[in-house]
Amino acid sequence: MTKVALARCGSYARNEVESAVRKCLNELGGLGRFVQPGQKVLVKPNLLAAEPPERGVDTHPEVVRAVLKELLAIGAKPLVGDSPGLGSLVRVAQKAGVTQVCRELGVPLGVFTKEIEVKAPHGKILKSFPLVEEIAQVDAVINLPRVKTHGLTRLTGAVKNLFGCVAGLRKGEMHFRLQHADVFHEMLIDLALTIKPVLNIVDGVMAMEGAGPRNGRLRFMGLIIAGADPFAVDATIARLVGLAPAAVPLLALAGERGLPGLKEVEVEVRGEALDAFVLSDFQVPPAATHIGLRVPAVVNAFFRRYVSPYPVIKNNCQRCGVCLQACPAQLITMERGKVVIDDRRCIRCYCCQEFCPHDAIALKTPFFGRFL
Ligand code: SF4
Ligand code: SF4
Incomplete structure (x- = not known):
């Protein structure tokens, strides 16, 4: 069984976030189970757009701070970075409050400029990915997504957040190349299996419903969610917003591949009881065409246009x-x-x-x- 930890977090007050992140790590056996002293760790928040923290678009800077402090405390060497699909990371991180956190803690902010082709050992759709070069230079990746909705993937959590490791404009190219929604979702699964983050620590204090990932409404969820398996973490997020994991296309496809961590019986939820935090009326966009990969192109085109x-x-x-x-x-x-x-x-x-x-x-x- 894979473990997913839930820790109550009533606000973005620094002490509350730090305490919730520490509780999650303790429930998972301690940070030392995932990162060793001296290791270089890429901390990957969701830095989607240049918006202030109160808009809830990017991973909150206090969550980034809490994780960095834990890493520094065990003697790891963190680096914070993301590769926004549009605009500069410098501007996005500044507005999101992440630059200031990095400056205060003496942690470098990686402005990714170079890309490297990384083999995808379990690639069903792609055999390699154009990733930011830093992926190959670190010992571990810690993924810091935020709970939000998304027009294409319905929910964006741990798996989708890793798409930010694909180098800048290559993200748009991938959307264009992989136009079938299910092909795109399969690619996201390949990507998560390639990057293999050692930990996923999710900002679920204020979740975004409706027209996410940028223009939705904020809903109080009051949680930090953490786990080593990004699929189990996302399946837990799905349950928290009142969805069966199979209703999230990429999780349905991960289940068809036989990946573990998607069924309730395969996940040991530790810390808070999941049921106490479920937002059953959370508004999630309808699924884009999820009609399988084997339908003829003409059927796919019909579904895309008319469904x-x-x-x-x-x-x-x-x-x-x-x-x-x-x-x-x-x-x-x-x-x-x-x-x-x-x-x-x-x-x-x-x-x-x-x-x-x-x-x-x-x-x-x-x-x-x-x-x-
Ligand atoms: S949804 Fe259509 S219009 Fe919008 S970015 Fe994609 S291809 Fe362009
Ligand atoms: S639709 Fe939005 S992004 Fe496009 S021009 Fe209008 S305001 Fe700008």
């Missing part, structure tokens, strides 16, 4: 142009001062909605999608 939610520009669009840069298919244009999406070519990756800084892109489900 999967499609992006729509709302009236509050500020014409900032961010979505034009974010779209991997390069099909969003500005015409006579209006943003226009060429829906026939849209691959339903939802990068535009993910990166829109003004919550001006909604996802609408077509009639067939609602019917199904």
Whole structure:
């Protein structure tokens, strides 16, 4: 059985977060089980966009601080880093409060510029990944996601957060290459099995529901969640938001591969009782087309166009142009001062909605999608 620890955390007050992170680590047998003194450790928060901590978009800086302090206390050598798909890490980390934490603790902030091709030993979709070079230079990775919803993956937690280790613009390329939603999800599974983080410590104090991962509503969950297996951690997050793990496409596919940690009987939840924290009315986006890999391309194209939610520009669009840069298919244009999406070519990756800084892109489900 794999262990997932839950520790109550009522706010982002420093002492509360530090105490909750320590409780989780103790429940898992102590940090020394995962990291040795002197080891170089890449700490990978979710640094999606340049937003202040109270917006709940990025991993909260107090969670990053608490984990770094634990690592420094055992004599490890942490490095904090991420590779945002759009914009510079320097700006994102500054606004998210992570730069200040690193400065105060004397921990370097890695501005990833070089990439390296890393073999994927269990790759079903990809045999290697273009990852940030630092992945090959550290002894261990500690993953610090946040509980949020996502248009494509429904939930983003431990597994999806590792997509940030794919070098900068290569993320957009992957969305374009792997257009079938299930192929993309399988790739995320390959990636988690390649990076193999030693620990996943999740910021579940304030979760994001609805139009996540950037423009959703914050909901109090009051937890730090931790475990060594990213799939078991994500299955636990799914249960906490009232979903069966099989309702999250990448977890369903991980189950089909026979990966452990997805069934309730395979996970030993330690610390707090899971049932006391379940948000049964948590709003999660509908699944994009999850119709298996073996259907003919024409069926997949039909499902994508007429069943999967499609992006729509709302009236509050500020014409900032961010979505034009974010779209991997390069099909969003500005015409006579209006943003226009060429829906026939849209691959339903939802990068535009993910990166829109003004919550001006909604996802609408077509009639067939609602019917199904
Ligand atoms: S990113 Fe959002 S606000 Fe900016 S142009 Fe696109 S839809 Fe409008
Ligand atoms: S319009 Fe949006 S959902 Fe469609 S391909 Fe571009 S970024 Fe992806």
